[in-house]
Amino acid sequence: MKPVMVIGGGVAGIQAALDLADRGLEVHLVEKTPSIGGVMAQLDKTLPTMDCSICILAPKMIECFRHPNITIHTQSQVKEVSGGTGNFDVKVLKEPRSVDESKCTGCGICSQKCPTKVIDGWQEGLTTRKAVYIMFPQAVPLTATIDREHCLYFQKGVCQVCSKVCPAGAIDYEQRPEELNLNVSSIVVATGFQEYDPTELKEYGYGRFKDVLTAMEFERLVCASGPTGGHLNRPSDNKLAHRVAFVQCVGSRTHKKGYPFCSSVCCMYATKEAVLIKEHDPTSEVNVFYMDLKVFGKGFQQFVNRAKSHYGVNYVRGRPGEIRMNPLTNDLTIWYEDTANGDVSSMEADLAVLCTTMIARPENVELAKALGLELDEWDFFKSLNPLTNPVETGMPGVFLCGCSHGPRDIPESVAEASGAAACAAEVARRFM
Amino acid sequence: MSEEPRVGVFVCHCGINIGGYLDVPDVVKYAGTLPGVAYAEANLYTCSSDGLQKIKEAIKKHSLNRVVVASCTPRTHEPLFQGACEEAGLNKYLFEMANIRDQCSWVHMHERDKATQKAKDLVRMAVAKARLLTPEEEPEIDIHPVGMVIGGGVSGLTAALSLADQGFKVHLVERESKLGGYLNKLDRLFPDNTRAEDVVGPLIERVTEAPDITVHLNSAVTDVKGFIGNFDTEVATGDETQPLNVGTIIVATGADYLRPEGLYGYGEVDGVVTQLELEQLIKEGKLGKARTMVMIQCAGARIEERPYCSRVCCSEAMKNAMLLVDEDPKREVYILYRDLQTYGLEYSGLEWDAKRKGVKLVKYDAERPPTVTKGERGPVVNVFSPLLGEELTIEADVVALSVPMVPNPDNKRLSQLLKVPLNQDGFFLEAHVKLRPLDFATDGVYICGTAHSPKEVAESLAQARGAASRAGIPMAKGRLRTAAITSVVDQEKCSGCGTCIELCAYNAITKNEKKLAQVTSAVCKGCGVCGASCPERAITMRHFTNEELEAQGLAALREA
Ligand SMILES: Cc1cc2nc3c(=O)[nH]c(=O)nc-3n(C[C@H](O)[C@H](O)[C@H](O)COP(=O)(O)OP(=O)(O)OC[C@H]3O[C@@H](n4cnc5c(N)ncnc54)[C@H](O)[C@@H]3O)c2cc1C
Ligand SMILES: Cc1cc2nc3c(=O)[nH]c(=O)nc-3n(C[C@H](O)[C@H](O)[C@H](O)COP(=O)(O)OP(=O)(O)OC[C@H]3O[C@@H](n4cnc5c(N)ncnc54)[C@H](O)[C@@H]3O)c2cc1C
Ligand code: SF4
Ligand code: SF4
Numbered sequence: 001m002k003p004v005m006v007i008g009g010g011v012a013g014i015q016a017a018l019d020l021a022d023r024g025l026e027v028h029l030v031e032k033t034p035s036i037g038g039v040m041a042q043l044d045k046t047l048p049t050m051d052c053s054i055c056i057l058a059p060k061m062i063e064c065f066r067h068p069n070i071t072i073h074t075q076s077q078v079k080e081v082s083g084g085t086g087n088f089d090v091k092v093l094k095e096p097r098s099v100d101e102s103k104c105t106g107c108g109i110c111s112q113k114c115p116t117k118v119i120d121g122w123q124e125g126l127t128t129r130k131a132v133y134i135m136f137p138q139a140v141p142l143t144a145t146i147d148r149e150h151c152l153y154f155q156k157g158v159c160q161v162c163s164k165v166c167p168a169g170a171i172d173y174e175q176r177p178e179e180l181n182l183n184v185s186s187i188v189v190a191t192g193f194q195e196y197d198p199t200e201l202k203e204y205g206y207g208r209f210k211d212v213l214t215a216m217e218f219e220r221l222v223c224a225s226g227p228t229g230g231h232l233n234r235p236s237d238n239k240l241a242h243r244v245a246f247v248q249c250v251g252s253r254t255h256k257k258g259y260p261f262c263s264s265v266c267c268m269y270a271t272k273e274a275v276l277i278k279e280h281d282p283t284s285e286v287n288v289f290y291m292d293l294k295v296f297g298k299g300f301q302q303f304v305n306r307a308k309s310h311y312g313v314n315y316v317r318g319r320p321g322e323i324r325m326n327p328l329t330n331d332l333t334i335w336y337e338d339t340a341n342g343d344v345s346s347m348e349a350d351l352a353v354l355c356t357t358m359i360a361r362p363e364n365v366e367l368a369k370a371l372g373l374e375l376d377e378w379d380f381f382k383s384l385n386p387l388t389n390p391v392e393t394g395m396p397g398v399f400l401c402g403c404s405h406g407p408r409d410i411p412e413s414v415a416e417a418s419g420a421a422a423c424a425a426e427v428a429r430r431f432m
Numbered sequence: 433m434s435e436e437p438r439v440g441v442f443v444c445h446c447g448i449n450i451g452g453y454l455d456v457p458d459v460v461k462y463a464g465t466l467p468g469v470a471y472a473e474a475n476l477y478t479c480s481s482d483g484l485q486k487i488k489e490a491i492k493k494h495s496l497n498r499v500v501v502a503s504c505t506p507r508t509h510e511p512l513f514q515g516a517c518e519e520a521g522l523n524k525y526l527f528e529m530a531n532i533r534d535q536c537s538w539v540h541m542h543e544r545d546k547a548t549q550k551a552k553d554l555v556r557m558a559v560a561k562a563r564l565l566t567p568e569e570e571p572e573i574d575i576h577p578v579g580m581v582i583g584g585g586v587s588g589l590t591a592a593l594s595l596a597d598q599g600f601k602v603h604l605v606e607r608e609s610k611l612g613g614y615l616n617k618l619d620r621l622f623p624d625n626t627r628a629e630d631v632v633g634p635l636i637e638r639v640t641e642a643p644d645i646t647v648h649l650n651s652a653v654t655d656v657k658g659f660i661g662n663f664d665t666e667v668a669t670g671d672e673t674q675p676l677n678v679g680t681i682i683v684a685t686g687a688d689y690l691r692p693e694g695l696y697g698y699g700e701v702d703g704v705v706t707q708l709e710l711e712q713l714i715k716e717g718k719l720g721k722a723r724t725m726v727m728i729q730c731a732g733a734r735i736e737e738r739p740y741c742s743r744v745c746c747s748e749a750m751k752n753a754m755l756l757v758d759e760d761p762k763r764e765v766y767i768l769y770r771d772l773q774t775y776g777l778e779y780s781g782l783e784w785d786a787k788r789k790g791v792k793l794v795k796y797d798a799e800r801p802p803t804v805t806k807g808e809r810g811p812v813v814n815v816f817s818p819l820l821g822e823e824l825t826i827e828a829d830v831v832a833l834s835v836p837m838v839p840n841p842d843n844k845r846l847s848q849l850l851k852v853p854l855n856q857d858g859f860f861l862e863a864h865v866k867l868r869p870l871d872f873a874t875d876g877v878y879i880c881g882t883a884h885s886p887k888e889v890a891e892s893l894a895q896a897r898g899a900a901s902r903a904g905i906p907m908a909k910g911r912l913r914t915a916a917i918t919s920v921v922d923q924e925k926c927s928g929c930g931t932c933i934e935l936c937a938y939n940a941i942t943k944n945e946k947k948l949a950q951v952t953s954a955v956c957k958g959c960g961v962c963g964a965s966c967p968e969r970a971i972t973m974r975h976f977t978n979e980e981l982e983a984q985g986l987a988a989l990r991e992a
Contacts, residue, residue: 019901023908049865056867062508105477107447167447167476261780292771296743298885301734340818376777386778387624388631390890391897406777411869412891418870418898425904426597
């Protein structure tokens with residue numbers, strides 16, 4: 001039987017690939033970045049069970065790597081697709097890693113010796129990495145990659161330290177982009193989402209005030225493998241954040257700047273992050289500013305109940321109008337209308353976390369064109385029918401799962417990934 | 433094994449990850465002195481292809497019959513090293529690992545001597561265990577390529593069709609005389625007002641016509657024995673029962689909804705109905721003159737005795753509210769809610785549309801829920817709006833209660849039959865909330881739809897397709913390698929006390945004819961709970977025998 005292609009190596013893509021490979025189908029897993037894992041690899045804990053996120057994801061990532069039926073193509077993107085269901089010809093472009101995957105052992109010596117510091121996107125910009133780097137300690141494949149845009153050798157023709165220190169002789173500056181032509185019976189799109197950038201919402205001061213973070217930044221800050229080792233030192237002055245405010249619906253549920261839809265997951269991940277703070281320090285003051293608390297998932301209301309009664313997280317109904325900063329103390333003041341009484345009130349905080357909308361990735365536009373898929377008005381992939389055919393698309397043989405077609409949490413992404421895998425398996429059988 | 437143990441020890445530098453923080457050559461030297469060790473060496477990276485080659489060569493050259501690798505974590509690397517052993521002709525269970533990275537170099541980064549000493553301790557323990565290791569087999573079982581789906585709602589229909597399209601025969605067992613489930617009761621479906629019959633109708637047609645799907649109407653599963661690949665079930669239809677042998681089982685038995693007797697005047701005040709009853713009234717066009725409608729959300733949900741949110745009722749209320757104002761724009765429709773659960777790309781628009789159409793959304797506090805009393809004309813609703821800071825009194829023609837889905841009353845019986853758990857709310861409980869949402873801990877049994885928890889049609893369908901993928905995996909393979917690490921009961925020592933049977937989370941232990949414990953290896957996960965608790969010490973865990981663990985433990989305490 002022909003192989004299947006899965007585009008995107010987040011938790012959804014990983015699950016789809018494993019389901020297909022386990023049943024005996026060959027899978028090409030195409031991931032844009034140097035490692036599979038997606039956003040889940042960056043999260044600290046996952047609600048409502050508070051499992052360590054990477055600890056439960058890493059075994060699945062390794063399973064993909066070791067699976068005889070799965071070929072992982074990292075730093076790769078789909079460029080052209082022709083044919084139709086049962087018989088797609090796909091052109092994949094693989095960027096050069098500048099490191100020989102078969103030789104690199106992931107020891108990290110190159111990174112230690114590399115002189116060039118670069119803002120670390122995987123750590124949400126809260127710290128730096130080197131120009132030659134391994135995305136994160138549990139990366140799969142555990143292989144270094146050279147960021148050519150910042151590497152001294154590629155930019156100025158000097159240095160080459162990494163190649164000198166690599167004990168495995170894995171550095172290869174001569175690698176060229178590679179073009180792969182793959183024939184597959186069906187395609188699963190699992191390209192996920194990105195966080196809305198709240199800079200345009202001037203009233204919240206994101207980008208101006210260092211201690212106004214997005215929720216993704218907070219996930220890295222609170223994580224033991226994050227830039228502060230999991231201590232809540234706020235970025236401006238390293239002071240331990242004791243009073244933390246969460247602002248919900250940042251860029252969501254609005255017809256002004258942002259998006260009209262509810263992002264589904266943020267009420268609950270805010271609750272999780274609030275509980276994490278309370279677990280670190282039960283005396284800290286944590287307030288969540290919300291409009292409607294979305295508790296529709298299995299066990300969610302119970303989780304919120306526990307956050308309130310056991311951990312003492314405080315929920316305030318109201319959308320903050322403005323965040324100000326005191327330049328002397330760096331402390332923040334959150335101005336909001338308390339809908340419990342209609343009064344405008346304010347609250348002090350050491351740190352504010354903006355729970356921003358999950359939005360579509362800009363690459364979706366090009367990918368949709370290549371695949372012949374429709375996008376919705378916000379550039380998410382469109383289901384064939386949101387009521388009756390959620391994982392199918394207008395293109396027979398191309399299926400969706402995870403956040404590529406809208407915000408959803410991990411269990412839903414995983415369940416859908418299996419659903420998309422079933423669709424792909426049905427196609428594989430039809431064109432046996 | 434009668435053969436003298438000849439252990440090979442491979443200590444990894446892991447670049448500088450280990451080698452930079454403890455004295456690897458010293459650990460190698462020490463390993464060479466341990467009883468049973470025939471060979472010891474250090475590798476820069478034991479896991480590199482070069483390192484693996486060295487293990488294979490050493491096994492041949494030094495006639496090694498046990499291998500110990502002291503390096504990183506077995507979680508990621510054990511299968512790799514086991515593979516190298518197998519390639520050199522050594523059974524993979526003759527391999528043991530010591531984690532001197534996580535447990536030594538990482539946690540004792542600044543204590544070189546102590547880290548080295550601890551690495552020696554761990555290697556000594558691993559060698560002590562390795563000397564006693566025995567080869568194990570992983571028996572294969574056949575998977576009967578026939579699936580069973582219990583419940584014929586949208587979820588069950590979708591799961592059955594997918595299994596058939598994957599090439600398997602399917603038995604679909606439905607309690608009622610008709611397929612379609614809850615959607616048979618509904619009229620229009622949010623988010624786009626499609627008729628429910630237009631959703632289930634085509635599914636039922638395809639299922640009825642599919643040559644590989646056998647539909648059993650008016651039927652119930654009355655017995656289930658066996659395990660993945662080979663479940664012996666009994667299905668009762670009327671007075672007749674027939675045995676069906678299936679490889680996998682998907683549970684799609686849906687949910688029920690709360691009968692709100694006594695809540696908000698239901699059953700006491702005329703004009704108070706459930707949202708479902710309102711839907712019927714809309715369908716039958718019986719609301720002609722009614723002008724003012726009030727919907728009360730979370731009626732019996734998100735309260736102490738029933739804490740969960742039923743997920744669909746907020747959207748359901750929006751849908752009905754809009755149908756009502758579409759029918760007659762002069763109508764006043766209020767939705768009294770706590771938190772609106774219209775979410776995502778699919779359902780958020782309902783809230784905007786409802787507001788645009790003039791539906792009045794009034795928030796109430798859980799601590800101050802609305803009241804419904806009998807008025808002159810019909811039900812009178814009082815609700816305190818924290819937003820307005822005042823109490824509203826609404827004289828309504830109809831009050832519709834958005835009651836939650838509740839677990840199917842049959843769940844308990846089914847959960848005992850299938851040996852799968854329910855959660856505190858009474859819905860089925862999956863194997864892992866995050867990463868195995870459609871599996872049960874019991875292999876070969878899967879879950880989807882509202883039997884799992886309240887959810888919409890789309891989510892139910894995605895889960896159903898997903899459950900069909902999960903069930904299709906073992907059936908497509910046809911055979912399954914079962915674990916070697918299972919428990920074994922010594923029938924001589926067993927007293928038949930049943931402690932292990934109680935404790936086993938996978939129902940792998942039963943009583944045999946002699947009333948003694950007996951393990952079904954295909955079901956055993958090797959967790960070891962039974963072995964640890966057997967008062968007679970009659971239970972041995974393969975690969976973790978008492979002797980092996982004792983040797984390992986004693987080696988921890990005393991220098992060799
Ligand atoms: C702050 C925050 C906290 C959260 N906490 C939780 C939680 O506690 N519990 C929970 O259940 N959920 C949580 N979520 C939601 C969770 O992150 C998502 O449900 C999940 O990550 C979705 O997985 P995915 O695979 O669909 O997408 P992603 O994780 O985004 O993965 C997509 C992958 O595809 C790759 N990719 C993208 N475009 C392309 C392309 N064109 N070609 C090739 N590859 C591509 C990306 O690089 C990425 O690796 C949280 C979300 C946020 C923002
Ligand atoms: C008032 C209300 C309105 C709704 N409106 C919408 C809407 O507009 N849009 C939307 O997307 N969703 C809506 N939903 C949700 C929708 O009804 C469910 O998502 C859907 O019915 C779930 O399908 P299912 O197959 O999982 O369960 P069900 O439809 O409940 O089907 C379960 C089937 O299993 C059978 N069964 C049960 N026990 C056994 C047994 N032991 N043995 C054999 N058979 C058994 C039952 O007879 C039934 O046929 C609504 C729900 C409610 C309560
Ligand atoms: S999940 Fe909560 S915070 Fe996120 S958009 Fe929806 S209501 Fe707002
Ligand atoms: S969906 Fe809405 S009405 Fe139903 S229980 Fe949840 S919050 Fe209450």
